[in-house]
Amino acid sequence: MMKFVNAEEIYRRAGGRGGLPAWTYNNAELTALETEQLFLRHWQFVGHVADLPNPGDYLCFELADERAIVVRGQDGELRAFHNVCRHRASRVVADDKGHCGKSLICPFHGWTYNLDGSIRTIPRGDSFGDIDREALGLIGLDCEVWHGLVFIRFGGDGPSIREVFAEAEEEVALYRMAEMLPYAEPWRYDFDLDWKAVLDIDNEGYHVPIGHPELFDLVGASYTDRVTEGGLSRAWGDIRARKHRLQRNRDYVDALPRESYLPESHRDLWIYWGMFPGFVLTLFPDQVEIYQIYPTGPGKSVMAGMTYALADERPQMARARELNRDINTAVGDEDVQLVKWAAEGMRSSGYAGSVLSDFELGVASFQNQLRAILPVTALPDAPEAGSLREVNQRLQQQNRVSAVS
Ligand code: FES
Ligand SMILES: [Fe+2]
Incomplete structure (x- = not known):
């Protein structure tokens, strides 16, 4: 069940309506700690499971110094591994996505792994003396499939994806995502900006009326942002709540077939589910879009997404999907510009902090979750160079002590 937290509570936890201090958007030591923790x-x-339907199909994912490969085994199971050869650390596949047949063959010296990660053959294996081949399989990573979406985790032992998304489960189940297929080409924006600057804009709808005139024309004042007790964000808008001024919006809504597998309650909604730190699942009546934002280095980040849809032969549906893409591409371009201007401003000596409204609860809630893990981000000024990690550790310990007492 969805239970939403009210604004008062969120701002009480935040200790006020001020956002994160400016230094947190421009500090390499913090980026390193954020990446790690x-x-x-x-x-x-x-x-998505449909991106790797057959045994031997694989997908790769990189974050900071880590590289992962997810591969479908002969038994149909998906497994994730560090994409690091146990011989001398080469990646074991060259491409980001592809098919490797019955085994993974390292391109460096040809060590070969079965699709379950175990060693299959080592060229000139007797030249290694008395090594334990059993122990030299690829190192596994956590991998979880939720409604057809494939997630991996490099470390940590927090809740499963199913648990994290428990409050969204009932709604997400309506969309039959596991049966969907890749729809459009994956997209990606690279930013020379801190990842939080990119995420902030995505966590609130207060900018929609001015920043996104077309989206506002589509959903109008029906656009709502809420934060659940479990820390998920849910934003939604009703695409039939108002008369549309813009032709593209009229065309989109007219093209959308009325016959749908969705219940009446969801046929006219655009819904965005956000998960800390940077994941967004967008549920449209015609397709779903999934994207995430993450750091790629100090002052660098990426926002990358993919679209999935059910097989549907109706020309009307194809038309609706195309118009949806056009509308959302325009929204994305607008966000890119707005993000750049705000982030530039935060580097200026004229920046004196932010102030958040009840329409920006997603931002405040995100920042609350960030401060809970990295309390150093609550400090008004950056810790002395070289000390951030240590200062953060001290604050974490203090928080633990005060939580117990
Ligand atoms: S590094 Fe992979 S076979 Fe040598
Ligand atoms: Fe936006």
């Missing part, structure tokens, strides 16, 4: 310990979306 958030991104390498939380689930990352890799793709």
Whole structure:
């Protein structure tokens, strides 16, 4: 069940309406800690089961210094491994996505692994003396499939994806995502900006009326942002709540077939589910879009997404999907510009902090979750160079002590 937290509670936890201090958007030591303690310990979306339908199909995912490969085994199971050869660390597949047949053959010296990660053959194996071949399989990673979506985790032992998304389960189940197929080409924006600057805009709908005139024309004042007790964000808008001024919106809504597998309650909704730190699942009546934002280095980040849809031969549906893509591409381009301007401003000496409204609960909630893990982000000024990790550790310990007492 969805239970939403009210604004008062969120801002009480945040200790006020001020956002994160400016330094947190421009600090390489913090990016390193965020990468290690958030991104390498939380689930990352890799793709959909339909991206690797057959035994030997694989998908790769990289984050910071880590490389993962997800491969479908002869038994049909998906497994994730570090994409690091046990001989001398080469990646074991060259491409981001592909088919490797019955085994993974390292391109460096040809060590060969079965699809379950175990060693199959070592060229000139007797030249290695008395090594334990059993122990030299690829090192496994956590891998979980939820409604057809494939997630991996490089470390950490937090809740499963199913648990994290428990509050969204009932709604997400309506969309039959596991039966969907890749629809459009994957997309990706690279930013020379801190990942949080990119994420902030995505966590609120307060900018929709001004920043996204077309989206506003589509959903109008029906657009709503809420945060659940479990820390998920849900934003939604009703595409038939108002008369549309813009032709493309009229065309989209007219093209959408009325006959749908979705219940009446969901046929006219655009819904965005956000999961900390940077994952978004967008449920449209005609397709779903999944994207995530993560750091790729100090002051660098990426926002990358993919679209999936049920097989549907109706020309009307194809038309609706195409118009949906056009509308969302325009929204994306608008966000890219807005994000750049805000992030530039945060580097200026004229930046004196932010102030958040009740329409920006997603931002505040995200920042609450960030401060809970990295309390150093609550400090008004950056810790002295070289000390951030240590200062954060001290604050974590203090928080633990005060939580117990
Ligand atoms: S590094 Fe893979 S076979 Fe040598
Ligand atoms: Fe936006």
